[in-house]
Amino acid sequence: MNVLKATVVTSVLGVIGFGEDGKIAAYKLFSQNTLEIAAKLVDIDAGKNVSEIPEVVKELKEKGFTKFVFENPALSRTVQAQLNVEVEVVSPSEVGENFRRKMGEYAVQTGFVKDASELSRWIHDVSMEVSQLKVRKATEKRDLMIVQAVQALDDMDKTLNLISTRIREWYGLHFPELDRLVEKHEVYANLVKNLGRKKDFTQENIEKLGISQNKAAQIAKAAASSMGGELKDQDIIQIQSLCSCVLGLFEEKSSTEKYIEDLMEEVAPNTSFLSGATLGARLIAIAGGLMNLAKMPASTIQVLGAEKALFRSLTTGARPPKHGIIFQHALVHGSNRRLRGKVARIFSGKLAIAVRTDAFSGTYIGDKLKADLEKRVDELQRKYPEPKPKTHEKRPPKVMGKMKPSRRRRKHGR
Amino acid sequence: MDAEVQPHRSFEGVFQVFLEEKSPRLATLNLSPGRNVYGERLVRISDAEYRLWDPFRSKLAGAILKGLKHLPIKLGSRVLYLGAASGTTASHVSDIVGNNGYVYCVEFAPRSIRDLINNVCKYRGNMAPILADARIPSQYSSIVQSVNAIYCDVAQPEQAKLLVSNARLFLEKEGWAMLAIKSRSIDVTMEPSEVYRQEINVLKENGFVISEVVRLEPYDKDHVLVVAKYMSRSQYIS
Numbered sequence: 324m325n326v327l328k329a330t331v332v333t334s335v336l337g338v339i340g341f342g343e344d345g346k347i348a349a350y351k352l353f354s355q356n357t358l359e360i361a362a363k364l365v366d367i368d369a370g371k372n373v374s375e376i377p378e379v380v381k382e383l384k385e386k387g388f389t390k391f392v393f394e395n396p397a398l399s400r401t402v403q404a405q406l407n408v409e410v411e412v413v414s415p416s417e418v419g420e421n422f423r424r425k426m427g428e429y430a431v432q433t434g435f436v437k438d439a440s441e442l443s444r445w446i447h448d449v450s451m452e453v454s455q456l457k458v459r460k461a462t463e464k465r466d467l468m469i470v471q472a473v474q475a476l477d478d479m480d481k482t483l484n485l486i487s488t489r490i491r492e493w494y495g496l497h498f499p500e501l502d503r504l505v506e507k508h509e510v511y512a513n514l515v516k517n518l519g520r521k522k523d524f525t526q527e528n529i530e531k532l533g534i535s536q537n538k539a540a541q542i543a544k545a546a547a548s549s550m551g552g553e554l555k556d557q558d559i560i561q562i563q564s565l566c567s568c569v570l571g572l573f574e575e576k577s578s579t580e581k582y583i584e585d586l587m588e589e590v591a592p593n594t595s596f597l598s599g600a601t602l603g604a605r606l607i608a609i610a611g612g613l614m615n616l617a618k619m620p621a622s623t624i625q626v627l628g629a630e631k632a633l634f635r636s637l638t639t640g641a642r643p644p645k646h647g648i649i650f651q652h653a654l655v656h657g658s659n660r661r662l663r664g665k666v667a668r669i670f671s672g673k674l675a676i677a678v679r680t681d682a683f684s685g686t687y688i689g690d691k692l693k694a695d696l697e698k699r700v701d702e703l704q705r706k707y708p709e710p711k712p713k714t715h716e717k718r719p720p721k722v723m724g725k726m727k728p729s730r731r732r733r734k735h736g737r
Numbered sequence: 738m739d740a741e742v743q744p745h746r747s748f749e750g751v752f753q754v755f756l757e758e759k760s761p762r763l764a765t766l767n768l769s770p771g772r773n774v775y776g777e778r779l780v781r782i783s784d785a786e787y788r789l790w791d792p793f794r795s796k797l798a799g800a801i802l803k804g805l806k807h808l809p810i811k812l813g814s815r816v817l818y819l820g821a822a823s824g825t826t827a828s829h830v831s832d833i834v835g836n837n838g839y840v841y842c843v844e845f846a847p848r849s850i851r852d853l854i855n856n857v858c859k860y861r862g863n864m865a866p867i868l869a870d871a872r873i874p875s876q877y878s879s880i881v882q883s884v885n886a887i888y889c890d891v892a893q894p895e896q897a898k899l900l901v902s903n904a905r906l907f908l909e910k911e912g913w914a915m916l917a918i919k920s921r922s923i924d925v926t927m928e929p930s931e932v933y934r935q936e937i938n939v940l941k942e943n944g945f946v947i948s949e950v951v952r953l954e955p956y957d958k959d960h961v962l963v964v965a966k967y968m969s970r971s972q973y974i975s
């Protein structure tokens with residue numbers, strides 16, 4: 324029996340079957356709706372079947388065609404499996420080439436448009452829609468990665484604190500004075516890992532690890548006159564190994580931070596631009612996802628995260644919080660105490676818009692939002708200038724600087 | 738402060754704008770007046786608005802200033818642009834081809850294409866953004882018409898191969914390809930031309946005839962722009 328081949332071409336117009344003579348043998352146009360066409364093309368490009376394909380194949384079969392040629396290998400496999408017909412892949416096919424060269428003419432011939440020049444607009448509109456759909460697909464569920472990554476950061480912080488405190492206590496048996504002299508866990512662990520016993524805590528060695536001259540002198544002096552006991556080889560080796568472990572975790576932490584930043588750029592560029600990646604990511608994490616956050620009113624966003632601080636205030640006796648974590652933003656915590664509530668309200672209002680834009684439309688308005696925000700806060704500050712007595716209350720900055728560390732307890736980590 | 742404009746002596750759609758300083762600047766006629774794409778300056782001269790074209794940001798502008806002989810992208814051309822990023826060069830291509838031409842912009846980074854869609858294509862009816870991997874052209878063959886020229890700047894190894902597979906599907910016979918190739922290798926002992934000879938060979942083996950190779954320094958020290966004509970095509974079945 325003679326094999327009659329038809330080439331099936333998919334396009335913005337619809338699905339068209341060409342006979343061996345290169346003429347149209349059967350076709351099915353898409354409905355003239357940009358969104359619908361876009362959704363179909365996304366499926367087709369991914370090798371999925373859309374309803375027009377079986378319709379055209381059926382008509383071609385009725386006309387005696389028995390073999391169907393496609394340019395897209397993935398699509399041909401799907402058609403073969405689902406419609407149980409013989410297929411072949413030719414790429415590029417002569418028919419396909421001819422079609423791409425004269426797409427405008429075919430658009431008119433099939434009645435998709437009246438004039439070939441209208442085709443450009445269709446291609447523009449459909450491709451805009453297709454890419455936006457694909458972008459959305461590519462970023463779908465990525466926000467859940469942010470939630471996990473932020474939680475991983477918190478886990479790491481807790482672990483770092485726990486083990487670092489242990490290291491300080493353990494190594495403190497040997498060199499107790501170091502604890503008070505080095506505030507940052509990371510620096511402490513680095514010193515111990517690299518220098519080992521206190522006898523090697525010389526000015527030169529310490530400075531080599533990036534400690535300021537002044538500080539290094541203090542540490543070296545303390546080491547020379549330290550009251551701590553001796554360590555055996557196996558003791559110091561074990562402590563150093565724990566230090567390496569902590570330092571590795573610090574590295575992991577900064578790489579996770581970078582990862583979150585990149586994810587935020589991808590998933591929530593408006594929010595990220597307005598609030599900074601870290602704060603935005605925390606808001607998403609607390610809400611349990613971008614969509615959840617987008618459904619919250621601005622007033623909820625304003626106090627989001629306060630639950631935790633409230634709990635902390637109950638257990639440690641610290642002052643109860645007035646804002647949620649948006650307080651972390653410089654615009655909020657940097658503004659005059661009396662205006663803070665108002666600033667927080669404006670900020671969370673803009674934030675809500677940014678979040679919704681990220682979740683629903685994907686357009687970029689971050690720069691506009693930020694300019695708006697800054698303008699409103701500026702107006703606010705001009706409307707309520709700082710009252711005079713307040714300036715008298717202010718202490719000279721030097722005293723403030725000295726007050727700070729003693730007021731709070733020593734802060735470990737970053 | 739009076740600016741003046743002159744059409745480029747060889748290339749239709751490309752202009753030279755004379756500002757305060759003496760040396761002329763490359764520019765294109767802005768197809769979406771009032772908007773710039775990458776911070777480039779807009780200059781109004783009698784009823785038209787031009788966008789200055791920065792050769793340090795765009796390899797094509799660099800190539801023109803470095804004496805490119807033939808520019809296959811003209812008024813009315815259909816162009817397939819591979820690796821459009823957020824549209825720095827692609828927007829100038831859109832200006833040059835005008836409303837009767839067309840630019841298909843393929844880019845596979847969602848972030849870049851999002852900027853391309855929102856900041857550029859939205860305002861230019863002659864540009865179609867395509868989020869896809871240029872290594873798999875069959876994934877966008879439903880939307881791309883045959884083109885007169887392919888511009889390829891994907892900054893990937895094996896880009897000549899990628900260009901060839903796109904040419905097979907979309908480039909008309911005797912159409913043109915422009916390919917930005919990395920010319921400097923980490924190995925300083927290797928002649929720069931060695932680095933891109935391989936890529937050029939891939940083009941030659943696949944029906945292209947090389948018409949010129951333009952070095953881009955001082956605008957871009959790492960790349961050359963290769964211009965080639967598509968003479969024959971080999972059908973393949975997979």
Ligand SMILES: C[S@@+](CC[C@H](N)C(=O)[O-])C[C@H]1O[C@@H](n2cnc3c(N)ncnc32)[C@H](O)[C@@H]1O
Pocket residue numbers: 794795796819820821822823824825826827843844845846849869870871872890891892893
């Ligand atoms: C050097 S940049 C292009 C700059 C652009 N030509 C300009 O001058 O404005 C290279 C771009 O190619 C994209 N790219 C790399 N490999 C790709 C591929 N296989 N498919 C599509 N795009 C790719 C990258 O994401 C990047 O945005």
